[in-house]
Each structure stands twice: as structure tokens, then as C-alpha cells.
Amino acid sequence: MHLVKRVAVIGAGPSGLSAVKYLLAEQHFDQIDVFEQRSSVGGAWNYSPSTSKIGLSTPVPQVNPHEPPEKPTWIGSAGGKREASFVSPLYDRLETNIPKELMRYSDHDWPADAQLFPRHPTVKQYLEDYAMDIKKHIQFETQVVDVSLQATALHNWSITTRDLRNGNDTTDTYDAVVVASGHFTVPYVPDITGIQHWDASYPEVISHSKFYDSPECFSGKKVIVVGSSASALDIGAQINEFSKGQLLVSQRTESWMASASTDDRVICPEIVEFLPPTTHERGIRFSDGRIEEHIDSIVFCTGYFYSYPFLSSLKPQAVTHGWRTMNVYQQLFYIENPTLVFPVLSQRVIPFPMAENHAALFSRVWSGRLALPSTEEMRAWERDEIEAKGDGKKFHLLPYPMDADYLNFLYEWAEKATPRPGLSSNGQGKLGTRWGERERWMRALFPEIRRAFVQRGHERGEIKTLAELGFIFEDWKEKETL
Numbered sequence: 001m002h003l004v005k006r007v008a009v010i011g012a013g014p015s016g017l018s019a020v021k022y023l024l025a026e027q028h029f030d031q032i033d034v035f036e037q038r039s040s041v042g043g044a045w046n047y048s049p050s051t052s053k054i055g056l057s058t059p060v061p062q063v064n065p066h067e068p069p070e071k072p073t074w075i076g077s078a079g080g081k082r083e084a085s086f087v088s089p090l091y092d093r094l095e096t097n098i099p100k101e102l103m104r105y106s107d108h109d110w111p112a113d114a115q116l117f118p119r120h121p122t123v124k125q126y127l128e129d130y131a132m133d134i135k136k137h138i139q140f141e142t143q144v145v146d147v148s149l150q151a152t153a154l155h156n157w158s159i160t161t162r163d164l165r166n167g168n169d170t171t172d173t174y175d176a177v178v179v180a181s182g183h184f185t186v187p188y189v190p191d192i193t194g195i196q197h198w199d200a201s202y203p204e205v206i207s208h209s210k211f212y213d214s215p216e217c218f219s220g221k222k223v224i225v226v227g228s229s230a231s232a233l234d235i236g237a238q239i240n241e242f243s244k245g246q247l248l249v250s251q252r253t254e255s256w257m258a259s260a261s262t263d264d265r266v267i268c269p270e271i272v273e274f275l276p277p278t279t280h281e282r283g284i285r286f287s288d289g290r291i292e293e294h295i296d297s298i299v300f301c302t303g304y305f306y307s308y309p310f311l312s313s314l315k316p317q318a319v320t321h322g323w324r325t326m327n328v329y330q331q332l333f334y335i336e337n338p339t340l341v342f343p344v345l346s347q348r349v350i351p352f353p354m355a356e357n358h359a360a361l362f363s364r365v366w367s368g369r370l371a372l373p374s375t376e377e378m379r380a381w382e383r384d385e386i387e388a389k390g391d392g393k394k395f396h397l398l399p400y401p402m403d404a405d406y407l408n409f410l411y412e413w414a415e416k417a418t419p420r421p422g423l424s425s426n427g428q429g430k431l432g433t434r435w436g437e438r439e440r441w442m443r444a445l446f447p448e449i450r451r452a453f454v455q456r457g458h459e460r461g462e463i464k465t466l467a468e469l470g471f472i473f474e475d476w477k478e479k480e481t482l
Contacts, residue, residue: 004367011179043180102350102443108129147310187209190300221243237454
């Protein structure tokens, strides 16, 4: 691999911030520039107020991952200055579905008074605090519009950015690129029989969770929520407090985060047809033959595509069908040119520590302290993964214990780097997160912990620790040793 001295980081969300911390810790790179299209750090943890979502929607169906870059909405801030806002998947009442003791950087604690599953403003402030010492590296309100290999030197990356305030483009050259732009931008709405005509006949009935903010607007409406993700469960529970009758929940498979009781809603299989308006009044048919009519709202919580519009010239492509990022080794390195990385592609993982361990790894590789296997070995790894998991959504899924094993694998790999005098940890450099027995215990139980937390209702805001919910590692450990 050629010498890396100048690094570009796309995005100042959780992964981008970690990247800067670990790149700096190597004491090797001459320049680290972060390009962030929003006006502040945090990425998707920048909440978009409901007023910024008015009138916004996604095409129905939405099956194309190759959408152009989003355009900002300029909104007023507390200081009177307009800020660049991009629609975030956050909603008004969102709390994390991960306890704060797991959802943390190794060197940055949560405030002691933060609730066990923090609300989104707390997460945003946590990231602001984490970024305090590296903001000088970040160019805000700057959108990356093109990343391509220079024709004359195929190991250098040409990056074109756009100043969102004046529209001016700037092109510069870097030795390596961190794509930390996330994967919660281009929503997926499936192409179900009749959906396009149905949507044209009943505009604004079909929506996606990206544009959801609060449940009050569903008051008195007959609603279907489609999906089995954590967001689908949470959004459905909120809507069910206001909707007409029992909420209808359409799922292909049972949710891994589902509560024990489903008495408050009707679980249905997948929707297979949107029935013609000439024969039915706002009707749909489920795969078991059940027909429901007079539907007032359908919210698709069906996830997002992987999408990188600025990498359109990349060969081989990073995105084809959009269900995964292509041509990657160990869920991170672009195989054809490992000076391009995609941190935290994986899903069903704890993102903050994963971002750290990815950053610890690629920063060591680029500083020359750690070597990657041959290109052919990396391609073989990807082929084996495809054979085991398929070439679709499951490729990036790492449900427990796979995520814990992978996190520790990354940590131990980074530990093998050649020490360098002057670095921390006796020359090893900045290391990330390694999970021991206590972290694995929390990770295995956190769906159960989350359910216990939610069952506390309005009192849950006062719960700060696992022990307050009755989850005590030492007690569990004692029982295990009996």
C-alpha cells in the first residue's frame, strides 16, 4: 500500500468522529479533513423538527438506491443564523434501544444523570462533547459530490466538495478516504402489486418511518405499520395510543425485539396486494388472504438502502442493488483499493464501540503498522461470506453473539500492530473497546432489559442504571457459578 499522509473523512457522525480521534492518535498523518453537510456534528443524531418534514415524502414504491445527494432545508437556529438541515430518521420521542453502558466510546462516559436508554437530545450532546477537541478538522455545511480515483495516479483520490451556502465547488486530492456518511438516507418502500396506482389514488396515505415525527396526527385513524425492526415496534407502540381500534402490524418475520404481549395490536403477515380503488375502499390484502379496507395510513418501517451517490464512478461498484456495500473485506475495507473504507456497515451491532474498533484498525493499516492480506485473500473472504449469508441484506447482519465476537476480533487484530515509540499504551497506540463477560451479559440481555425499561411507562426517565431494573451482573455471575 502506498504512503498515506492526507485523509478525507466524509461525515461527522459517530463513525466520522471516531475516525478522526484514531487517525490523530497515530501521530502519522499530515492532514485530516472532515466534510460534514450539516451545520453540526452528530450525523443522523441531528433531529429534524416536524416542521422541516412537512410536505416531504419518498416515491412509492422506492426501490432505487441510486438517488442524488439530498438538498438541505435551511432552518432558523437559536442564534438567529440559518442552519443546513437534512431529514434524519429520528423522531420526537425516540430513545435509544441500547443501554448507555454498552452504547459508549471507551474513553468517554455518559453523564451519570442520563436515563438508562438515553433520549435523542442526550445522545446529540454526548457526541458534541466527544467532538469538542477535534472540531477544527471539520468543514461544516460542505457536501461531498464526487469521489474518484485520479486517472494519472490510481492511488490518489480526487474529492469534489460543495459549499452549501454559496454553491461553490472545490476539488482536492487525498491518499485515503473514510466513508462515514451512514446508511439512513435513501428509504426503501417495496414494490407490492398495485401500490403505485393505490398511492396515486390515495395520496399521502403511504409514508416511510424516515418522515415520522409524532403519533398525534394518527388520532382516530385506522393505521398499518409495516416492519419488525426496533423502530417499527417503537413507532407502532406510539401510534397505537392514538389510532382507531387496534393497530395493524404487518411483519414477514417476528421481531427479535418484540415484547412478550401483543394483545394491544393485531399481528398480520406481509401485504401482498393493494386492492384496486374500483373494487375496494382503501383496501389491502395480506398473504393469508385477509382483506382490510378503509385504511387511513400505512407507515413503512422497512429500512434503508446503502447509497453513496458521490462514488458513482467507482469500479467495481460499491452499490448495485443497495442491500449491501459491495467489494468489502471484513465489513470495512474496499478490496480493490483499501485506502477506501466504510466503517460500521454492519447492522444489529452496537455502533459507537464498533466505530472505534474500525477506526483503530484502518488508522494502523494506513500508518504502516499493520498489513492486510493479499487482494485475492480479501476477495475469497467476501466470496465465503456471500456463500454463508447470501448477497443481500443478511451480508451485513451480525446478531449477537456474532457482533461481540467481531468486535473483539477487531480489537485483537489492532493489538497486533507494530509498536511505535511515542504512541500511547507503550507504543501500541489508541485502542478501542474489548467486551468481557459483563458486556456480553448485557448484550445478550438487552432486548429483555429494554422491555423492562419500557414497561415502567413515564417513570422510566428516572431509571439511570441496570440495577434499578433488577439486572445485576454480580447476582447473575453468582448463580452461574453455583
